[in-house]
Amino acid sequence: MKVLVLGPGGREHAIIRALLADPEVEQVHCAPGNAGIAQVVPVHAVDADDPAPATQLARELEVDLVVVGPEAPLVAGVADALREAGFPVFGPSQAAARLEGSKAFAKEVMAAAGVPTAMARVATTEAEAADALDTFGAPYVVKDDGLAAGKGVVVTSDRDAALAHANACFAAGGTVVIEEFLDGPEVSLFVITDGTRVLPLSPAQDFKRIFDGDEGPNTGGMGAYTPLPWLPEGFVEEVVERVARPTVDEMRRRGTPFVGVLYCGLAVTRRGLRVIEFNARFGDPETQAVLARLATPLGRLLMDAATGRLDEAERLRWRPESAVAVVVAAQDYPDSPRKGDPIGGLEAAEALEGVHVVHAGTATAPEGEHAGRIVSAGGRVLAVVALGADLDEARDRAYRGTDLIELEGSQHRTDIALKAARGQITVPSHSAPRPRQEQA
Numbered sequence: 001m002k003v004l005v006l007g008p009g010g011r012e013h014a015i016i017r018a019l020l021a022d023p024e025v026e027q028v029h030c031a032p033g034n035a036g037i038a039q040v041v042p043v044h045a046v047d048a049d050d051p052a053p054a055t056q057l058a059r060e061l062e063v064d065l066v067v068v069g070p071e072a073p074l075v076a077g078v079a080d081a082l083r084e085a086g087f088p089v090f091g092p093s094q095a096a097a098r099l100e101g102s103k104a105f106a107k108e109v110m111a112a113a114g115v116p117t118a119m120a121r122v123a124t125t126e127a128e129a130a131d132a133l134d135t136f137g138a139p140y141v142v143k144d145d146g147l148a149a150g151k152g153v154v155v156t157s158d159r160d161a162a163l164a165h166a167n168a169c170f171a172a173g174g175t176v177v178i179e180e181f182l183d184g185p186e187v188s189l190f191v192i193t194d195g196t197r198v199l200p201l202s203p204a205q206d207f208k209r210i211f212d213g214d215e216g217p218n219t220g221g222m223g224a225y226t227p228l229p230w231l232p233e234g235f236v237e238e239v240v241e242r243v244a245r246p247t248v249d250e251m252r253r254r255g256t257p258f259v260g261v262l263y264c265g266l267a268v269t270r271r272g273l274r275v276i277e278f279n280a281r282f283g284d285p286e287t288q289a290v291l292a293r294l295a296t297p298l299g300r301l302l303m304d305a306a307t308g309r310l311d312e313a314e315r316l317r318w319r320p321e322s323a324v325a326v327v328v329a330a331q332d333y334p335d336s337p338r339k340g341d342p343i344g345g346l347e348a349a350e351a352l353e354g355v356h357v358v359h360a361g362t363a364t365a366p367e368g369e370h371a372g373r374i375v376s377a378g379g380r381v382l383a384v385v386a387l388g389a390d391l392d393e394a395r396d397r398a399y400r401g402t403d404l405i406e407l408e409g410s411q412h413r414t415d416i417a418l419k420a421a422r423g424q425i426t427v428p429s430h431s432a433p434r435p436r437q438e439q440a
């Protein structure tokens, strides 16, 4: 099998590592990739967000499968163009990717499918926004309706700040979704689907805020771990039956089947399971941790989803270890990340037992004082990923690797998976699904 992966980041590097471990996968290509991806597969300087060049590249390479990593090409219709050209594609159509591309659309689908989510209102004016804020009360949750790379959401108890964010979105020509605040721990569950059948991966937790203790602004994600030892028994089955399956069924019923991975961003609240958001692709950096544990060959799995042959009965195989991914971000991320600095310590980190480095915003400097060296080229620069016998060991290894990375001004959180490792995450009592009945 020859696979083309579209995208530039850590998620794509993690997907490519997993594809290369599948004996059925003979060749992997990537566009545009990054410096780490270029070390393992051929990369192509093609605008992967644009349907025409992406399809042209797939034709030239004569690939058997295209895997679309990020949301931007999906929302731009890259998967549609590739399918029209006859390629099996892992990734939803433009119409189905609206589940991520418009929060208002996602809410409408959830309402139609009976999927539990936060109560919400769409606002287009300051007066509507103010009214919605006062209806739900503090803490306030204000979301830019369109794509914002995880940074369009403001959660605050400051009503003026909430209103200011809404006004900023209006000024940019957008609308906002204002919703009730969901308490309780968050879970990311990736559900692979061929448009009909659904197959969940192992749940993970992401760390959205830039600073330790969940302080500071939202980012694309500063780290992740999996599995989640604190989840109640039956949690994944509950998400499949109450969230993923009804959503996939509703999208098919509308004539816009969702093929790819439905990212269910969930809160485990006092009142039960709630969807915070859907994404139309694998999460970043959760994928770096989740795929580190997947023992089932990934190429066949994604091909089966792309060609409508997913086997729901398949028992995915997982390595018994825990995985922790720690993101190293550039100075001044998420506002205005500094770029172009050389990165050291990559080989030393990878030499540690159970540790590998997944590149995100990296490039090989073409010229100048660092010519030929790997330099930072994005906000989230890389993730140090470690497997360990338990979360403590995986954390210990990931942080020993992180400490070896040299990048001027870089930042990382020191508390990824810490609460879970210490047993400090509790699920609000009413939310635990009832234990399954014993067979008579």
Ligand code: AMP
Pocket: 118, 141, 143, 150, 151, 152, 153, 155, 179, 180, 181, 182, 183, 186, 208, 218, 265, 276, 277
């Ligand atoms: P989203 O882009 O919708 O995933 O939102 C980004 C982050 O904002 C989420 O991961 C949550 O941490 C937070 N968030 C979003 N919606 C809510 C909500 N209704 N209640 C509490 N936190 C939220």
Ligand code: GLY
Pocket: 150, 206, 220, 221, 279, 282, 283, 284, 285, 286
């Ligand atoms: N880690 C959050 C996301 O991928 O959207």
